[in-house]
Amino acid sequence: MAEHKNNDIHWLTGQFRDRSHELKYRDSIEKSVRFESRFALIVVAVLFAMFGITDYNLLGLTHEYYLLLTMRIVVVSSCLILAFVIGRSGGLSRNVWLHALPLWIVATGIVLIVPLRPESLSTQVTAIVVAIMAFYLLIPNLLTVSALASLYLSISFLAAAVVFAELSPVATVTIGLLIMVANIVGYTALLRIEFLQRKQFALLNEEREQNRHLEKEIAHRKSLEERLRTAAESDALTGVDNRGHFMKRARSLLQRSQFEKAPFSLFMIDVDHFKRVNDNWGHTFGDLILIKIVEVCQQSLRPNDIIGRFGGEEFVVGLPNTNAKEAQAIAERLKESVTAIKLEGDMSDERLSVTIGVAVANDEDDLDTLITRADDKLYVGKREGRNRVVV
DSSP: OHHHHHTOBOTTTOSBSSHHHHHHHHHHTHHHHHHHHHHHHHHHHHHHHHHHHHHHHHHOSSHHHHHHHHHHHHHHHHHHHHHHHHHHHOOTTTOHHHHHHHHHHHHHHHHHHHHHOGGGHHHHHHHHHHHHHHHHHTSOOOHHHHHHHHHHHHHHHHHHHHHHSOOOHHHHHHHHHHHHHHHHHHHHHHHHHHHHHHHHHHHHHHHHHHHHHHHHHHHHHHHHHHHHHHHHHBOTTTOSBOHHHHHHHHHHHHHHHHHTTOOEEEEEEEETTHHHHHHHHOHHHHHHHHHHHHHHHHHHSOTTOEEEEEETTEEEEEEETOOHHHHHHHHHHHHHHHHTOOOOGGGTTOOOOEEEEEEEOOTTOOHHHHHHHHHHHHHHHHHTTSSOEEO
16 A cells, blocks of 8 residues: 555656655666757757858848857857766756756747847747747656746747737737647646656566565575475484484485495494483483584584484484494594583583494495494493493
8 A cells, every 4th residue: 555655646747746756766767867868958959050050041140140149059058068967967866957957048048039030930939839849858857847948938938929029919829829739738748758657667666576575485485495394304402413314314325335335334322321411400401411412423523424313312423435443433532522521500520421333334234224233332332331432
């Protein structure tokens, strides 16, 4: 509803009723307005100068001719200077007066021809009609600016014609009606153009806004999908792979290692005396310990290694391209890193440790067999006193 209100166009001026929306439209056409204004003013200057030939043919080298020539030079020079200035810094949003100035200069120049060449009034009427249409349709301007300049030209011309050309009342009414029709046609044509251009701008803006909303919606959906995928594949507490996702990744790595005849090792890690921690300190502290141990594991492992939570306080690690000797070295480093964890507060006296069972895959092993073998080694280590690595 608010957007529709912003796009409302005034029936008389052809401008958006919302001031900020109108300025956005003017800013959007600034580049084209500069180019079209510069071109139109050059054309007007050339045409206005060309009529100097007619002045010479009618007046010769008289005082009136020199006055007309001076006036034409001033108007033509002004138009060319303004064409240059508008081409560099014009714009209907901030410099409306700059675009209005050529209309008033040209209108004044046309009106001044009447007292200097009153005998050519019939020709000048045609020029006035052409000038009015040019004000509305040739030189880019706001409708209100074009209408005011055209009214100034129309009224001033009629007044000059009555005073200097001794125009009869009947002729005055006739010429006045002709000029009025030219103004009505020009005004109506420009009003329609302004209305259509702003409607097009509004529709384009609505389309862009819808595209932005669509892009945001797509990004939001992708974010939701990513979070859902992460939630489906990750352990909620520690952030490592959950059991199902780890099994999927580890099975793929094992098959690739067997195909490439490369070694593959697997750890089963159990946190020692974890039940005692939960019983003595509560599950909140137990969860904190699991998070710290996972952080240590991730720091001790290599980028290509994968880790998942197998269940409770048990974790499983897959190590591609790792033989028994390398696996034992990594496991020992991991075990020592866990032992070095320092807890704070009431648990500062607690010392953490893990027992690690290590299994190295054979060509015929599947993942379940490898996990079972590593789990057997783990229980051997627990029976032998915990805090050890068994290969």
